[in-house]
Amino acid sequence: MNYDEIDAKIIQMLQGDLPLTSRPFAQLAQSLELSDFEILDRIRLLQDKGIIRRWGAVLRHQQAGYRFNAMVAWQVDADKADKCGEIMAGVKEISHCYLREVPADFNYVLFTMIHARDEQELAAIIAKVSDLTGLQDYAVLKSTREFKKVSMQYF
Amino acid sequence: MKNMLDKTDQVMLNILQNSLPLSVQPYKDIAQELGIEEDEVLKRIARLKSEGLIRRIGGIMNSSKLGFSSTLCAMSVPEDRIEATAELINQMTGVTHNYLREHHYNVWFTLTVRSQAEVKKQLKELEEVSGLKVISMPASKVYKINVSFDMEKQNEL
Incomplete structure (x- = not known):
């Protein structure tokens, strides 16, 4: 190691x-x-070495004013995934963007975490991302309850 | 925003998030940059922590570079079993996030453990105990991980 x-x-x-x-x-x-x-x-x-990815203060985004957050997963053809992923990475309201291996019955492979201050802003950001990427098929996975959120304890 | 942040708070929060000095006395360095005393920096940080805005100050690791395996999982849980299932998931080692979401797959959690084999073992156990299927969606590519917020431009997003 x-x-x-x-x-x-x-x-x-x-x-x-x-x-x-x-x-x-x-x-x-x-x-x-x-x-x-x-x-x-x-x-x-x-x-x-990249083992520490980021160093500094970690804020609670709810407290920072971003109360409307959603995981939005997008359907994208394999040959367009990278291009769309790069575009999404450039959107400042998107904090996380991953390509994931998914089962056949869940066909949304590009996962984004979007942070907004209200529901309207969230809808506007999703519309903007859809425009920028040309992706029309997506699932908005709004969280309705937080059961657990902790920092990872490796050792 | 629950509490008003003054200009010094805003600038300090951006420094703390994006350019915290790796030095023997980092708070003293920040104080100099802000033109205030080190004590005041420490007091301001303590206040922002007690108000809940600052979760912690430290590092965010790259789990795969530490040799860990992580995955995003989802389950489709019947309404009357949600509480018990969420509790079961919360107790698993390596679960850091667990949410109820509006979808046919309604319970979503992240699992970060020492190996691929450990992921499989834990998910198999969860399936056995709950009698429900768990789908696992490991990331094959990362385009962005950025968890800092620009505190000086609150109103410009």
Whole structure:
């Protein structure tokens, strides 16, 4: 694997919440008998390797004003998937866009997470994406209840 | 917006999301950039956390580069079994998101575990216990993963 046990300890801290102190890496550094600098170097290396995808604050989008969110899945022919996926990636209201392997009875392969402030805005964004991509067949999978939402704990 | 954010909050939130310094004293660096004291940065962050706007400050990992397998799953659950099924799913290791959605497939969850074999094992168990079919839709390509919000342009979207 591309990381060692010390990296795993660092990831364990970074998957949670960084201490809100002047030297947030100090405690971890001390427990691993490393310097703050060594911890920071390892974090940079984990970023370079792409193991840490993003670094910084994670906001709750509901609190950020985006209360109307929907997973919208689109039907697309295999030869057009990449082109449409790239177009969707350029839409700022879309936070996530994936191509997925789906069973035959669920024929929508391009998955997007769309964030809007109200129902009207959501409809407008979907219409815009449909225009941009030419895709007409899609399923709007609005969430009506949240049973669970947590950050992944790897280690 | 539940609470008003002043200009300093907005700029600070964008820095925290997009360019948090990887330094020994990152909050001090941010304070300098904002022209305020480090203490005030710490206080503002503490407030925004207690108000619920900031979920956490840290890293988002690429699960596949850590050797993990993840998939999006859906089930078609009868109305009277939704609660029990959701509870069953919530208790599974590696389930991070679980939602009720308006569709024939009404329960949707994400599963991230150590291997492909573990995915299969857990989903098979869920099918056995619930007596319901689970469809698994792993991503074959990622076009975008971006979970930052521009807090200075709230009204321009």
